[in-house]
Amino acid sequence: MVILDAGLEEDAIRAAVDRSTELIRSRGGVPGRVDRWGKRRFAYELGHRWEGYYVVIEAQAEPSVMAELDRSLRLADEVIRHKVIRLPEAVVRKRAPSGDGAASAGPTGNGA
Numbered sequence: 001m002v003i004l005d006a007g008l009e010e011d012a013i014r015a016a017v018d019r020s021t022e023l024i025r026s027r028g029g030v031p032g033r034v035d036r037w038g039k040r041r042f043a044y045e046l047g048h049r050w051e052g053y054y055v056v057i058e059a060q061a062e063p064s065v066m067a068e069l070d071r072s073l074r075l076a077d078e079v080i081r082h083k084v085i086r087l088p089e090a091v092v093r094k095r096a097p098s099g100d101g102a103a104s105a106g107p108t109g110n111g112a
Contacts, residue, residue, distance in 0.1 A: 002073060003081040006039050006051035016078050017055055023069055029061025052080050 002020070004013055021031040037054035046052070059066075066084050073082040087095075 001083050002055045002057065002079055003046075003052035004055065005078050005080060006049065006053050008053065008078055012078065013053055013055075016076065017057065019076075020057055020069060020073070021059075023072055024057075024059045024061055024065060027061065027065040027068060029059050029065045032058035032060065034058075046080055049080060 002016075004016055008016075017034060017036075021034065024031045033056075035056040035058075037056065039051050039053050041051050042049070059069075061069075063086075066086070070082070070084045073079050073084070
């Protein structure tokens, strides 16, 4: 999850999200769903701000890629707060597409 400065233009928000997904892709990861929650009011003041633009980016990548993403977000001026987490395996399996019948069918063992 990334909280961006609410004062940013839409193009700047899009560029910040694109930088994150491109960093993941360029390091061999697979960016997933990008969920834009939009502007939300904070419960308390963060860095003299009361609003932020929330974005959730899902990705599959090695831990080193996620560490690089964390470092990049920490250094970005437009990012107010961020949190990189690893989803539990049970959640990942639950969210995985079931696939079409051919892809999910394994060997039958009957010689056919």
